[in-house]
Amino acid sequence: xxxxxxxxxxxxxxxxxxxxxxxxxxxxxxxxxxxxxxxxxxxxxxxxxxxxxxxxxxxxxxxxxxxxxxxxxxxxxxxxxxxxxxxxxxxxxxxxxxxxxxxxxxxxxxxxxxxxxxxxxxxxxxxxxxxxxxxxxxxxxxxxxxxxxxxxxxxxxxxxxxxxxxxxxxxxxxxxxxxxxxxxxxxxxxxxxxxxxxxxxxxxxxxxxxxxxxxxxxxxxxxxxxxxxxxxxxxxxxxxx
Amino acid sequence: xxxxxxxxxxxxxxxxxxxxxxxxxxxxxxxxxxxxxxxxxxxxxxxxxxxxxxxxxxxxxxxxxxxxxxxxxxxxxxxxxxxxxxxxxxxxxxxxxxxxxxxxxxxxxxxxxxxxxxxxxxxxxxxxxxxxxxxxxxxxxxxxxxxxxxxxxxxxxxxxxxxxxxxxxxxxxxxxxxxxxxxxxxxxxxxxxxxxxxxxxxxxxxxxxxxxxxxxxxxxxxxxxxxxxxxxxxxxxxxxxxxxxxxxxxxxxxxxxxxxxxxxxxxxxxxxxxxxxxxxxxx
Numbered sequence: 001x002x003x004x005x006x007x008x009x010x011x012x013x014x015x016x017x018x019x020x021x022x023x024x025x026x027x028x029x030x031x032x033x034x035x036x037x038x039x040x041x042x043x044x045x046x047x048x049x050x051x052x053x054x055x056x057x058x059x060x061x062x063x064x065x066x067x068x069x070x071x072x073x074x075x076x077x078x079x080x081x082x083x084x085x086x087x088x089x090x091x092x093x094x095x096x097x098x099x100x101x102x103x104x105x106x107x108x109x110x111x112x113x114x115x116x117x118x119x120x121x122x123x124x125x126x127x128x129x130x131x132x133x134x135x136x137x138x139x140x141x142x143x144x145x146x147x148x149x150x151x152x153x154x155x156x157x158x159x160x161x162x163x164x165x166x167x168x169x170x171x172x173x174x175x176x177x178x179x180x181x182x183x184x185x186x187x188x189x190x191x192x193x194x195x196x197x198x199x200x201x202x203x204x205x206x207x208x209x210x211x212x213x214x215x216x217x218x219x220x221x222x223x224x225x226x227x228x229x230x231x232x233x234x235x236x237x238x239x240x241x
Numbered sequence: 242x243x244x245x246x247x248x249x250x251x252x253x254x255x256x257x258x259x260x261x262x263x264x265x266x267x268x269x270x271x272x273x274x275x276x277x278x279x280x281x282x283x284x285x286x287x288x289x290x291x292x293x294x295x296x297x298x299x300x301x302x303x304x305x306x307x308x309x310x311x312x313x314x315x316x317x318x319x320x321x322x323x324x325x326x327x328x329x330x331x332x333x334x335x336x337x338x339x340x341x342x343x344x345x346x347x348x349x350x351x352x353x354x355x356x357x358x359x360x361x362x363x364x365x366x367x368x369x370x371x372x373x374x375x376x377x378x379x380x381x382x383x384x385x386x387x388x389x390x391x392x393x394x395x396x397x398x399x400x401x402x403x404x405x406x407x408x409x410x411x412x413x414x415x416x417x418x419x420x421x422x423x424x425x426x427x428x429x430x431x432x433x434x435x436x437x438x439x440x441x442x443x444x445x446x447x448x449x450x451x452x453x454x455x456x457x458x459x460x461x462x463x464x465x466x467x468x469x470x471x472x473x474x475x476x477x478x479x480x481x482x483x484x485x486x487x488x489x490x491x492x493x494x495x496x497x498x499x500x501x502x503x504x505x506x507x508x509x510x511x512x513x514x515x516x517x518x519x520x521x522x523x524x
Contacts, residue, residue: 003344010340017331070329078327078383080293082344083316232295236253239293 003084007092011066015096018069020062027058028104032111043116048198049172050108051125055101055132056193057161060140063097064153067144076238086231094137101133102126118201125200132193135216138223139189145227145234164190192216242269242391242422243290248299250289259285261446262299267439269390272413272423274437276430276510278520282446283426284324287393290424291321317345320389324396326376327383330369334360334379337368338386345387354382358408373400381409391422398432410436430510440510444518454510461513463506466491470498482506 015021031050038046070076079089105125112118143160147153168190170176185191192212199209243266250260260282267273275283288294290301292308292315301308303315328337334355342348355361358378368376377400384392397413398406413423413436427433433440434454441451450457464482468491469475480491482505494500514520 006340006343013336013340014329014332017329073330074323074325074327075329077293077323077325078321078341081291081316081319081321082341083313083346084344085313233253236294239288 003088004091004095007084007088008095011092011096012099014069015062015066015100018066020065021100024058024062024100024104027054028107031104031108035108035112035116043112044118044201047108047112047118047120048194048201049169051105051129051197052132052168052190052194053165054104055129055197056136056190057157057165058104059097059101059133059136060143060160061153061157062100063093063137063140064144064147064157065150066093066096067141068147068150068153071144071238072149076235080235080239086228090141090227090231093141094134097137097140098130098133101129105129121200125197128193128196128200131196131213131216131220135189135220135223136193138220138227141227142223142230145230164188167191168194189216189219242271242304243267243424244300244302245290246300246302248286248289248297248301250285250294250297253296259446260289260297263443263446263448265441265448265451267422267424269422270417270420271438272417272425272436274433274440275424275426275443276428276433276440276514277443277518278428281443281520283428283443284395286443287395287424287426291319291393317347317387318390320384320387320392322381322384322392322394322397324399326368326373326380328368328376328379331367333365333367334371335364337379338382341383342386347388348386349388351382351386354385354412357412358382359405374402374405377401378405378409381412385412385416389421391424392416393424393426395426396429397425397427398429406432430514434510442514442517444520450513450517457510457513458507461516462508465506467502467504467506468494469501469503470494471501472498475501479506 012021031054034050035043035046067076070079109120109122109125113120113122143156144153147156167176167181167185168188171181171185171191172194192215195204195208195212196216198204245266246264248260248263249258251258263282263286265273275286277283285294289297290308292311303311308315328334329340332340335351338351342351352361355364358381360375360378360382363371363375368379371379377397381394381397384394392413394413397409401409410432413425417423423436425433425437437454439451439453440457442449452460465479466482466485467477467479469477478490478494480488485491
């Protein structure tokens with residue numbers, strides 16, 4: 001097994017031991033409960049919203065929590081003197097976070113498709129979840145470089161949710177009716193994530209889906225570049241004086 | 242093994258250099274001590290040598306090649322013992338060692354070393370349940386995991402009781418005897434005196450002196466003998482160490498008085514450090 005595989009296995013073990021996996025499974029139960037209470041008609045509409053919350057905010061939280069635990073225990077220092085590259089180090093974190101999103105997706109699909117008979121483009125949904133989770137995981141890594149502790153993380157996630165998540169949810173639930181907000185939302189990656197996730201459950205114009213996918217892919221590339229480039233400064237900060 | 246010339250470093254947010262044009266070298270099979278008080282630049286120098294701090298000026302050569310020309314593979318050769326614990330607390334000691342160990346192409350059988358440092362019985366305990374001393378010992382095992390050619394140790398006995406400190410020091414000496422090289426940063430002069438072939442004194446980012454502990458003691462020590470004796474009340478006299486066997490006053494004192502103590506004026510590394518740098522190591 002290469003370094004990436006070994007690091008990934010280590011990430012998964014730590015996610016279990018630090019109860020991150022348990023917490024994300026509890027969240028899945030909450031998502032399923034929401035789908036249950038959504039009623040037969042609305043379950044198809046609610047599924048993308050639930051997946052949206054999981055693959056965006058949960059991805060940010062998961063990767064940040066893993067990195068903060070590592071930072072808090074000084075283990076980041078130990079990782080820095082291993083014969084591994086920063087791409088392998090970051091790649092393992094992204095894979096572990098994406099795994100969590102895929103597990104959530106599988107469990108939600110079992111419920112939504114198996115028990116509620118929702119019609120879903122399954123390969124499309126997998127692609128959308130992986131893209132959204134990847135981009136937001138990278139965003140979480142860049143965010144973690146800038147926060148000092150769990151309080152800082154919670155504040156940042158809260159601001160992210162208020163700034164990007166709430167407008168997207170309000171718009172999806174048709175609770176706001178404003179042209180300027182709709183136009184502004186084209187810049188919001190969470191809106192793009194919701195579009196590509198919804199496209200597997202309902203009909204969405206192809207140009208919107210492709211534009212959103214391209215936007216997310218582009219943003220993902222920028223985030224990957226930032227995560228890679230700013231890693232050394234983060235490492236130097238962790239090592240201290 | 243390592244050659245450092247005119248090394249200078251300034252932290253990205255700092256105004257001044259914290260490492261100021263230092264030069265030194267150490268050879269394979271040597272224990273080289275880097276001694277100084279907190280904030281002197283010891284740990285920064287170590288971080289520069291192991292390549293986790295970038296952007297220095299000057300030259301650092303490892304095995305005849307520029308340090309910058311090495312990739313991450315250099316960490317296959319290097320073992321690093323940090324001063325603070327660096328383990329995943331919710332994993333057991335063996336899970337931690339297994340995780341790190343698997344990332345090296347070569348690794349030691351940890352059982353003998355874990356037994357030697359007294360952690361084998363507790364190997365399946367979560368690190369969170371370990372005492373501070375146990376974590377320090379596990380740090381040391383972590384540093385030795387990849388059977389390193391060179392070991393960088395930062396205060397390796399800090400937080401250990403004398404018995405466990407002795408065990409760690411014996412392992413370091415044994416490692417050196419087998420051809421290993423050690424770069425030891427510490428402010429524990431007694432450890433340095435016991436372990437190091439040569440020491441460098443660093444203060445305010447500058448090296449003030451490099452020599453073997455023995456040579457330093459000879460150079461800076463007082464060649465005197467102090468005799469404390471009872472003559473009604475307790476009194477004390479000092480004699481030159483040279484020609485002591487023919488010093489009649491000294492011999493008469495020994496013959497006629499009740500001797501309480503006799504001390505040679507051999508100085509300690511602590512005293513020499515203060516004399517050379519003008520800086521105290523503790524407090």
